Every structure is written in structure tokens, then in C-alpha cells.
Amino acid sequence: MANAALDPHAAIATTASGVGSGLLTTEDGKPLARALVRSQRRARKRAFLLVLPLLAFILVTFVVPIGQMLTRSFHNDGFSANMPQVSAWFAETERGTPPDEAAWTALATDLVASADARSIGVVGTRINYDMPGTRSLFTSTGRQVRGGMEPPYQANLLEINEDWGDPRLWSVMREASTPLTANFYLASMDRTRDETGAIQQVEEQQRIYATLFWRTFWLSAVITALTFILGFPIAHLLATLPMRKSNLLMILVLLPFWTSLLVRTTSWMVLLQQQGVVNDILVWLGVIGGGQRLQMIYNQTGTIIAMTHILLPFMILPLYSVMRTINPTYVRAARSLGATSWTAFRRVYFPQTLPGLGAGAMLVFILAVGYYITPALVGGSSGMLISNMIAQHMTGTLNWSMAAALAALLLGAVLVLYWVYDRLVGVDNLKLG
Amino acid sequence: MTRLLMLGTALGLVSGPALADVNLLSWGGAYGNSHLEAYAKPFTAETGIAVTMSDADNPATPIKAQVEAGNVSIDVASVEYADAVRLCDEGALEVIDPAILLPAEDGTAAMDDFIEGAVTECFVGTDVYSMVLAFNDEQFPDAKPASPADFFDIEGFPGKRTMRNGAKFNLELALMADGVPAAEVYEVLATPEGVDRAFAKLDTIKDEVIWWEAGAQPPQLLADGEVSMAYAFNGRIFNAAQADGQPFEIIWDGQIYEMEGWVIPAGAPNMEEALEFVAWSTAPAPQARAAEFISYGPPRRSAAAMVGNIEGTDQPMGPNLPTSEANMGAALASDLEFWVDRDAELNERFNSWLAS
Numbered sequence: 001m002a003n004a005a006l007d008p009h010a011a012i013a014t015t016a017s018g019v020g021s022g023l024l025t026t027e028d029g030k031p032l033a034r035a036l037v038r039s040q041r042r043a044r045k046r047a048f049l050l051v052l053p054l055l056a057f058i059l060v061t062f063v064v065p066i067g068q069m070l071t072r073s074f075h076n077d078g079f080s081a082n083m084p085q086v087s088a089w090f091a092e093t094e095r096g097t098p099p100d101e102a103a104w105t106a107l108a109t110d111l112v113a114s115a116d117a118r119s120i121g122v123v124g125t126r127i128n129y130d131m132p133g134t135r136s137l138f139t140s141t142g143r144q145v146r147g148g149m150e151p152p153y154q155a156n157l158l159e160i161n162e163d164w165g166d167p168r169l170w171s172v173m174r175e176a177s178t179p180l181t182a183n184f185y186l187a188s189m190d191r192t193r194d195e196t197g198a199i200q201q202v203e204e205q206q207r208i209y210a211t212l213f214w215r216t217f218w219l220s221a222v223i224t225a226l227t228f229i230l231g232f233p234i235a236h237l238l239a240t241l242p243m244r245k246s247n248l249l250m251i252l253v254l255l256p257f258w259t260s261l262l263v264r265t266t267s268w269m270v271l272l273q274q275q276g277v278v279n280d281i282l283v284w285l286g287v288i289g290g291g292q293r294l295q296m297i298y299n300q301t302g303t304i305i306a307m308t309h310i311l312l313p314f315m316i317l318p319l320y321s322v323m324r325t326i327n328p329t330y331v332r333a334a335r336s337l338g339a340t341s342w343t344a345f346r347r348v349y350f351p352q353t354l355p356g357l358g359a360g361a362m363l364v365f366i367l368a369v370g371y372y373i374t375p376a377l378v379g380g381s382s383g384m385l386i387s388n389m390i391a392q393h394m395t396g397t398l399n400w401s402m403a404a405a406l407a408a409l410l411l412g413a414v415l416v417l418y419w420v421y422d423r424l425v426g427v428d429n430l431k432l433g
Numbered sequence: 434m435t436r437l438l439m440l441g442t443a444l445g446l447v448s449g450p451a452l453a454d455v456n457l458l459s460w461g462g463a464y465g466n467s468h469l470e471a472y473a474k475p476f477t478a479e480t481g482i483a484v485t486m487s488d489a490d491n492p493a494t495p496i497k498a499q500v501e502a503g504n505v506s507i508d509v510a511s512v513e514y515a516d517a518v519r520l521c522d523e524g525a526l527e528v529i530d531p532a533i534l535l536p537a538e539d540g541t542a543a544m545d546d547f548i549e550g551a552v553t554e555c556f557v558g559t560d561v562y563s564m565v566l567a568f569n570d571e572q573f574p575d576a577k578p579a580s581p582a583d584f585f586d587i588e589g590f591p592g593k594r595t596m597r598n599g600a601k602f603n604l605e606l607a608l609m610a611d612g613v614p615a616a617e618v619y620e621v622l623a624t625p626e627g628v629d630r631a632f633a634k635l636d637t638i639k640d641e642v643i644w645w646e647a648g649a650q651p652p653q654l655l656a657d658g659e660v661s662m663a664y665a666f667n668g669r670i671f672n673a674a675q676a677d678g679q680p681f682e683i684i685w686d687g688q689i690y691e692m693e694g695w696v697i698p699a700g701a702p703n704m705e706e707a708l709e710f711v712a713w714s715t716a717p718a719p720q721a722r723a724a725e726f727i728s729y730g731p732p733r734r735s736a737a738a739m740v741g742n743i744e745g746t747d748q749p750m751g752p753n754l755p756t757s758e759a760n761m762g763a764a765l766a767s768d769l770e771f772w773v774d775r776d777a778e779l780n781e782r783f784n785s786w787l788a789s
Contacts, residue, residue, distance in 0.1 A: 121522020132778035136770050139522050206778070208785040215788075274593075275658045298643045376646045381598075381787035389784070395494050396599070397777045398519065 070411075073184050073404035078126030079176035082119040083110040090177035095197055099170055101154070107164075108145070108153035115142035129399060130172045130183055130192075137163050171195045184405035209406065212386045217413070219303060219385065220368035224315075226308045227364050228357065231315035235356075238316070239323035253316050261310065265377050268306045272297040272378075303375045303383030310374060311367055315360035322356030359430045362421065369414060386410060454483045455706045458495065458510040461488030463672055463727050468511065470744075471723035472714040480713070482706050493520060496698045500525040505700045508707035511559065514692045515769045515776075521555035527697040528554050533708055535716040537735035546717070548756075550766075551732040556694050557715050560729035563690035563755035563764070564602045567651075567670040570680040572661040581610035581687040584662055585638055592661025595654045598644035600783035601772055602689055605765060606664060607634035609687045615765040623771065628779070632786055644787070655681060671728040671753050675743060685760035691767040692732060730756030 024032040080087045085106035114120045124138030141160050149156060157164045175183060175193065186192060190207040191199050201207070234253070238246045256264060271277045274293040282288050296302060326349065334344040372387040379385070386406060393403035421427065457473060459465040465488055473484040489495050493516035499505045520526050531552050534543035544552065551558035566584050578590045596603050608618050608627065611634045621627035643660060645651050651665035652673035663670070667683060674681040695711045697704070713719065720731035721739035728750065731737060743750045751757055755764070
């Protein structure tokens with residue numbers, strides 16, 4: 001009991017609980033708890049008003065457009081909106097029902113209406129996504145039936161093009177008859193549906209996306225590791241040198257930031273290509289013969305070298321800012337207590353750099369996963385990443401649903417990794433500066 | 434009433450010129466420059482309608498985005514034929530009445546003057562460009578390559594090659610090199626065996642190819658000696674040879690030509706001026722003038738003879754154009770229906786082939 005009385009914390013606890021049972025009030029007689037809540041609410045409101053412009057900005061310029069774009073990955077009404085009657089027929093019948101007279105009539109009516117409204121291309125494009133080669137079936141039929149069509153519809157449509165009788169086409173149209181679809185996600189994972197609607201892998205020679213996803217994450221991990229290996233000693237040097245010298249070095253680190261990305265990428269081409277500077281020097285030194293010049297660019301090696309260089313500052317800067325705050329006396333203390341320099345580094349110094357390392361690795365990895373222009377220019381065929389396919393669907397084939405599905409998968413994968421990181425290391429440990 | 438009219442006139446005078454600008458979306462570079470010098474500037478000088486030019490990597494992408502968002506700011510855009518077909522079928526483009534097109538100077542009706550396929554529902558062709566084989570003359574002092582087959586003959590004509598990263602053009606070239614006559618290329622390519630055959634032919638040089646992404650890369654690779662032969666757009670090769678004096682030679686045998694031209698996005702803000710611009714700029718004289726800036730041929734027959742010297746030199750441009758008669762012998766017209774249909778599928782297969 002005497003011990004408890006001597007413990008200062010126990011004393012405070014006793015006093016506080018003693019007072020808490022009564023009602024504390026402010027000077028003007030209001031209950032203290034309520035006044036506190038009110039003043040905190042006011043402060044929160046003010047803080048919210050301060051961030052409101054940024055919130056609105058992010059919402060308008062980022063969340064809404066990206067949300068809209070990603071919606072395309074599972075919502076495409078190109079067929080269902082322009083072919084209402086045949087879509088209704090699909091809704092009423094079960095999968096596998098062969099098209100009857102009503103179906104042919106509905107199809108013909110829709111085709112005529114869609115051709116007149118000049119939306120037949122949208123319809124054909126939608127079906128073409130799932131069944132390549134069918135777009136021209138729709139557009140050419142559309143050109144012939146513009147202005148109206150005579151029954152018997154089935155015979156006439158088959159007369160125009162016998163492909164209209166293809167059961168696979170009807171199965172694909174059935175799937176497109178509702179705007180919601182998972183087919184773009186299936187295609188992003190090299191999967192497709194057969195006539196019965198069962199999911200299967202696409203033919204081997206068409207498989208590409210799974211490989212590219214795998215390669216994207218693998219290369220990003222390699223690049224992150226490389227930036228760490230190269231960046232850690234530099235950051236340490238920067239953090240320990242006297243201010244004047246470290247400032248000079250800092251400019252060298254930042255210099256690439258001030259140069260255009262394309263210029264940097266092109267310089268790597270000049271350096272690394274077979275008739276380039278590095279190969280010339282190696283040949284001149286006699287390390288390799290003139291006929292065995294190394295292929296260091298337009299392949300994976302080129303992508304790794306150029307991207308490591310471009311992303312290096314994103315690793316160095318957070319590491320540097322964390323290392324600056326590490327008190328050198330800790331390592332000295334460890335050494336004085338008998339630790340070898342390796343043990344002192346491993347058990348005392350390195351753990352303190354982890355927040356910077358985590359932030360740097362996260363930045364580099366996430367930037368690398370979505371990188372586009374550098375792999376496109378120096379990657380050749382083996383250094384291409386998934387973002388190059390997204391770009392191709394955005395600007396080449398104009399299949400934005402597919403681009404959105406690939407982007408959503410990439411986003412999802414990064415979020416999963418972020419979650420794993422949070423589990424393993426803890427996101428609140430991140431320190432950017 | 435008079436006051437109202439006066440007010441209207443005054444307002445018209447004040448706001449007229451600002452409203453009547455034609456917003457022209459082009460590609461930039463030497464090609465965009467030809468649009469500026471041969472079309473935009475003289476058009477403004479002649480009609481008083483200002484033309485505001487902007488650039489895009491591929492103008493079809495902003496058109497699609499603007500039309501879908503219902504906020505169109507482009508009046509006229511230069512797009513590739515395939516994209517024009519695609520966007521037109523999707524209702525993203527205005528229909529252009531061919532009656533507005535100006536007749537040739539000898540009175541031939543416009544539709545008879547344009548080459549086949551140059552005017553469609555939504556599209557009026559401005560120029561014909563082509564994919565050609567080119568080589569660095571210095572690398573072949575003795576025998577010179579002369580055909581698609583030579584491009585695939587690594588032993589006879591050593592050195593790396595560079596080709597466009599994508600299925601289009603490469604599959605056709607492979608079939609032509611494998612002995613398929615130009616007229617039958619698409620017939621063969623429409624069959625699965627034909628596609629296999631094209632990829633098998635590409636397999637023979639796969640390890641020797643650097644795949645280019647941007648049109649500026651192949652002349653650079655040729656100039657650096659990184660490759661000895663390139664498969665590239667004729668305008669780029671011509672520019673490097675002409676302006677930078679590079680020793681590049683073009684092989685016209687097996688060229689694949691395509692068209693670019695004007696389209697008007699659905700809901701363009703200044704329709705009237707846009708149509709006037711399209712009609713004016715596709716007359717034979719401006720088309721011939723544009724061909725003096727860049728080696729893309731005019732799609733009007735009567736314009737061919739009017740093309741003068743290469744801008745800033747005293748050499749004739751004529752022989753450098755894909756449409757020149759001497760160059761059209763073994764030429765292949767790119768089949769756009771085919772590519773609009775099979776683009777995605779064949780590109781996936783191409784990328785899968787690259788990755789394997």
C-alpha cells in the first residue's frame with residue numbers, strides 16, 4: 001500500500017478518477033466535455049475547409065476521369081444500346097437457344113435502324129473485340145440494308161453473308177447484349193469464352209498479357225533492387241560529407257531531373273548501341289573483337305539500364321533525407337561497446353534507414369510498373385512492358401475497354417502489393433523526407 | 434430594326450473573326466509543317482479565315498475523346514485512312530458532301546480527279562504516303578538490295594534490319610518476300626495458313642531485327658550504322674537523305690501505300706469554315722504545293738504534274754513521291770477493311786511471337 005502511495009502515476013490516476021465522477025465545467029458553466037468537442041469540431045471544420053480546394057481538384061481532375069475510364073473495363077453498351085430488339089430477345093431466351101424467326105426479325109430491324117443512325121460501326125467494333133474479323137460483317141451488311149429490308153429476314157441476311165448463321169457469332173452477341181461484361185478482364189488474362197460460354201485459355205500463339213504482367217513486375221523488382229544497391233552508398237556519402245561538398249554532389253544527383261526524359265533515353269541509345277560509345281571503347285581496348293559487339297540496347301538489358309538510371313534519384317532522395325537525421329553517436333556507441341563495423345552497420349545503422357528505404361523502394365517500384373516511354377524506345381521486343389500494350393490499345397486499336405481492363409488489373413496488383421507491404425513493414429514507417 | 438441590324442453588324446465585326454477560326458489538328462513535325470505552309474497560311478491569306486493549328490501524336494485519339502465527351506473543339510483533323518473508316522462507322526465524324534470539292538483546272542469533276550478510294554463518306558484524302566525499304570548505300574558497296582526478298586536475305590545482304598513494331602505492313606512485306614504477288618497478299622493473309630506463312634518468313638530474320646516505335650528512329654538507326662536496311666515511312670527516309678545528306682536509297686519495289694486526309698469531328702464548332710477549308714485545301718494546286726514540302730504524293734491525278742521542285746532546292750520532287758508512275762509498278766495498296774477487322778487479333782499474335 002505504501003508503494004502505491006509513492007507511485008506518482010497511481011496518485012494522479014486516483015485524483016483524476018476521483019474528479020471525473022463529478023461534472024467539470026468551463027468558466028461560463030458549460031460542461032467541459034461538450035465545450036471540448038465543440039471547439040475540436042470547429043478546428044476540424046477549418047482544417048477541412050483548408051484542404052477542400054485540393055480535395056475538389058483531385059476529385060475533378062483525377063478520381064472522376066479515372067473512375068469513368070475504368071468503368072469502361074466492365075461496362076460497354078456498344079451492342080446493347082444500339083441493338084435493343086435483339087438484346088431483348090437474348091434476355092428472354094436461354095443460352096444455347098438457336099435463333100428463331102423472332103430473333104432474325106429483331107436482328108434485321110436493329111441492323112437497319114443502326115445502319116441508318118450510323119452506329120453500326122460501334123456495334124461491329126464491340127463484337128469484333130470478342131470475335132476478331134466480324135466488324136466488317138456488320139459494317140458491310142449495314143451498307144446493304146440501309147433504308148430497310150424485306151422478309152424473309154433469315155434467308156436475306158444469310159444471302160448477304162452466310163457468317164450470320166455462325167453459332168459462335170450468336171453466342172458472342174448474346175454476351176454483348178448486356179452492357180456489363182467480364183470479357184475484357186478475361187482477355188487481359190489471356191482467357192476467352194467458347195460457344196457454350198465456358199472460360200478457356202486463348203490459343204498459345206495469341207497469349208501475351210500474362211507474360212507481360214509477369215515481366216513488368218519482375219523487371220520493376222530488379223530495377224528497384226538495382227537502384228537500392230547503387231543509391232544506398234551515394235545517399236550515405238551525401239549524408240555524411242560536409243555540407244559544401246554534399247551540395248555539389250547533390251546537384252549531380254538532381255541533374256538528370258532537370259534534363260528531358262527523352263534526351264536521357266536517347267543518350268543511352270548513343271552510348272549502348274552496337275556502333276555506340278561503349279562498344280567502340282571495348283573494341284578499341286581489345287576486350288571484344290569487332291565482330292562480337294555486345295547487344296546492350298533494344299532488349300531487356302537496355303530497359304533495365306535506362307530505367308535504373310532514370311529512377312535512381314527517387315531512391316537516393318528519401319534515403320538521403322532519412323540518413324541525415326540519423327545521429328552518428330549511435331554507431332559510435334555500438335562500436336565502443338564492442339560491435340564490429342559490420343555488426344554496427346547491420347544492427348544499428350541500417351534499421352534506422354528502413355523508413356527511407358521503404359519509401360524509396362515504393363516510389364521506384366510503382367513508377368517502374370507504369371513506365372511507358374523508356375521501354376518503348378529502348379526495350380525492343382524483350383523489354384516491352386504491360387504499359388506499352390495499354391498505350392497500344394489507347395492510341396492504336398482505340399479499344400479503350402481493353403486498355404481500362406489492363407490498367408485496372410495493374411492498379412489492383414499494385415494495391416495488393418501495397419497492402420502486403422503495409423502488413424510486412426507498415427506504411428506508417430514510410431518517410432519521404 | 435435598323436438599330437438592331439447595326440448592332441448585329443457591329444457585334445459580328447467584333448466577334449466574327451474570333452469565332453470563325455478553323456481549329457486544325459495535325460501531326461506536327463515536317464508533315465505538320467507542310468500543312469501549315471501549303472494549306473493554312475495561303476488559306477488565311479486568300480479567305481481571311483484564320484487557322485489555329487495544334488498537334489497530336491495521333492489526332493484520332495483526341496477526336497474520339499472529344500466526341501464521346503460531347504465537347505468538341507476541333508474543326509478539321511488530319512487522320513489516317515483506317516482511323517477515318519473506324520470513326521466514321523462509329524458516327525464520330527461529320528459526313529462530307531463530295532459536291533463541295535473543287536473540280537480540276539481542266540474542268541474534270543473532283544470525283545473523277547481523285548484516285549480510287551481517296552474520298553469516302555467522312556474523309557477527303559490529302560496525301561499518299563508509303564512504307565518502303567531503304568538501305569544505307571555505304572554498307573553495300575557492291576551488289577545493292579533491290580526487292581523485299583533481299584531484305585530477308587541476311588547472308589547476301591548482311592547487317593541488322595529495322596522494322597515497325599506491329600503486325601501491320603510487316604506481314605504483307607513477309608508474304609511479298611516469300612513470293613506472293615502484291616495483288617494476292619491480302620487474299621493469302623485472310624487465311625490462317627497465310628498468317629502462319631508470314632510469321633514463318635519473319636522468323637527467318639527475327640534475331641536480326643530492331644523494332645522501331647517512332648518514325649524518327651529508322652533514319653537514325655541507318656545513319657548510325659546500327660542497321661543496314663530499314664522498313665520505314667518514305668517521308669522520313671527522304672528527309673534524312675535530302676536535308677541531312679545521308680546516303681540512303683529507297684527501294685520502291687514492294688512499297689505499301691496508304692492515305693491520310695481531312696475529317697470533321699461530329700459537332701465541330703465551325704462547320705461552315707471547316708468545309709470551306711476542306712474544299713479549298715484539297716484543290717489540285719494546294720495539294721501539289723504540299724508535296725513540295727514533304728515527299729507524300731497528292732491523291733489527285735491532275736495535281737501530279739503540278740508538283741514542282743523540292744522546297745528550297747532546284748531538284749524536282751516528282752520521282753520521290755510514292756504516287757510517281759515509275760514507283761507504282763510493284764506497289765501494294767494497304768487494305769484497311771482487313772486491318773480494321775484484324776488489327777487487335779494480329780497484333781496480339783505479333784506481340785506473342787515477339788515475346789516467345
